Amino acid sequence: MRCDLCGAMIPAGSEIHSLVADSASVHGHDPSLDGSRILTACSVGHLADLQHNYRQKPFINAELWASKIALALQQHPDGLSTPQLAAATGLNTLQIERAIDWQREHRQSEHDPAPPPTQPADRE
Numbered sequence: 001m002r003c004d005l006c007g008a009m010i011p012a013g014s015e016i017h018s019l020v021a022d023s024a025s026v027h028g029h030d031p032s033l034d035g036s037r038i039l040t041a042c043s044v045g046h047l048a049d050l051q052h053n054y055r056q057k058p059f060i061n062a063e064l065w066a067s068k069i070a071l072a073l074q075q076h077p078d079g080l081s082t083p084q085l086a087a088a089t090g091l092n093t094l095q096i097e098r099a100i101d102w103q104r105e106h107r108q109s110e111h112d113p114a115p116p117p118t119q120p121a122d123r124e
């Protein structure tokens with residue numbers, strides 16, 4: 001496994017993990033983990049830096065809802081009506097509307113935020 005901060009390969013068994021709030025993160029199989037992200041770091045110092053970065057990032061409910069909707073729609077390529085979408089995501093109609101509005105405002109031209117760089121760290 002690689003460090004989420006520096007990208008260094010971590011010997012098996014010595015990774016350090018932590019759970020942080022992240023409204024951009026949804027899990028397909030365990031909705032109770034939606035809105036949280038598992039961090040992996042090579043050292044206590046890098047884990048602290050990663051935790052700091054995520055704590056600076058605002059938690060946006062509409063972003064989390066938009067991610068849940070995107071995930072549900074990926075699983076239903078033929079499309080879903082709003083009530084079907086509500087059933088698939090556990091959101092209500094108002095939350096779905098807010099998520100779609102949020103996405104229109106924030107994701108029109110920008111790409112999804114890229115994960116931290118994970119180039120091999122053996123080139124200095």
Ligand SMILES: [Zn+2]
Nearest residue numbers: 003006042046
């Ligand atoms: Zn590291």
